[in-house]
Amino acid sequence: AGSPWDECFEAAVQLARRAGQIISKALTEEKRVSTKTSAADLVTETDRLVEDLIVSELRKQFPSHRFIAEEATAAGAKCELTTSPTWIIDPIDGTCNFVHRFPDVAVSIGFAVHRELEFGVVHHCVEERLYSARRGHGAFCNGQQLWVSGETDLSRALILTEIGSKRDPATLKLLLGNMEQLLLAKAHGVRVIGSSTLALCHLAAGAVDAYYQFGLHCWDLAAATVIVREAGGIVMDTTGGPLDLMSRRVVAAGTQKMATLVAQALQPISYERDDV
Numbered sequence: 001a002g003s004p005w006d007e008c009f010e011a012a013v014q015l016a017r018r019a020g021q022i023i024s025k026a027l028t029e030e031k032r033v034s035t036k037t038s039a040a041d042l043v044t045e046t047d048r049l050v051e052d053l054i055v056s057e058l059r060k061q062f063p064s065h066r067f068i069a070e071e072a073t074a075a076g077a078k079c080e081l082t083t084s085p086t087w088i089i090d091p092i093d094g095t096c097n098f099v100h101r102f103p104d105v106a107v108s109i110g111f112a113v114h115r116e117l118e119f120g121v122v123h124h125c126v127e128e129r130l131y132s133a134r135r136g137h138g139a140f141c142n143g144q145q146l147w148v149s150g151e152t153d154l155s156r157a158l159i160l161t162e163i164g165s166k167r168d169p170a171t172l173k174l175l176l177g178n179m180e181q182l183l184l185a186k187a188h189g190v191r192v193i194g195s196s197t198l199a200l201c202h203l204a205a206g207a208v209d210a211y212y213q214f215g216l217h218c219w220d221l222a223a224a225t226v227i228v229r230e231a232g233g234i235v236m237d238t239t240g241g242p243l244d245l246m247s248r249r250v251v252a253a254g255t256q257k258m259a260t261l262v263a264q265a266l267q268p269i270s271y272e273r274d275d276v
């Protein structure tokens, strides 16, 4: 039986592909770069152009829906998840990669109803990999079903994380201390690729065993959370409690055991919530 959100899901896939074409083309062109909350928090005209395209098309099709989108939020729009059907959009996840032509960039479109994530679409523009998942229907990349790894031992784990935008000495000390703890626990490796969304998609595909970050935003997380869960993985708060999309922190893993071990190794880094 069809889900009431099938039409929305199809629209998300179409728009992620259209946006991906624009981003891939712009990747190699000259860019005008500005900064947002810090010298490492970047935005380009393409971020805004792609966000406007996605949001205006969706608004036309679904006029009663609400939107949370990265660049509109940066421009002052309220970031509030209500019970209404809500689209949660990152036009370019990996903007710093995009600026440098490092080819890990993605469009991320998540959709929540009654504050529950219903589906997620993540498009790796350069490699044309379309990751998607609908709640209860499995996770896929270009038609192939995804499954997380079953690893439970930290000393056999490959772990992804992201640095985040704060670069003050106290934050960096905590950030590097967290990596150090995982390496002291003999993790096989810790990797940073510059896109939270794509990091979570690698987790969903079983290419890494865990992912954690402090300082990401709800739009980096929404779509990929559905993909990880539908691939059999865990996405939770760094305290071990349930995920709070607005809390700017996450631990995700293929197994509950791995998620708990990673969470226990971490010192918290505080960021202002998305919904203040």
Ligand code: IPD
Pocket: 042, 070, 090, 092, 093, 094, 095, 096, 162, 163, 164, 165, 193, 194, 195, 196, 197, 215, 216, 217, 220
């Ligand atoms: C950022 C990237 C980065 C992560 C930041 C995100 P953006 O998203 O995912 O890897 O460290 O926390 O905000 O700004 O490129 O959409």
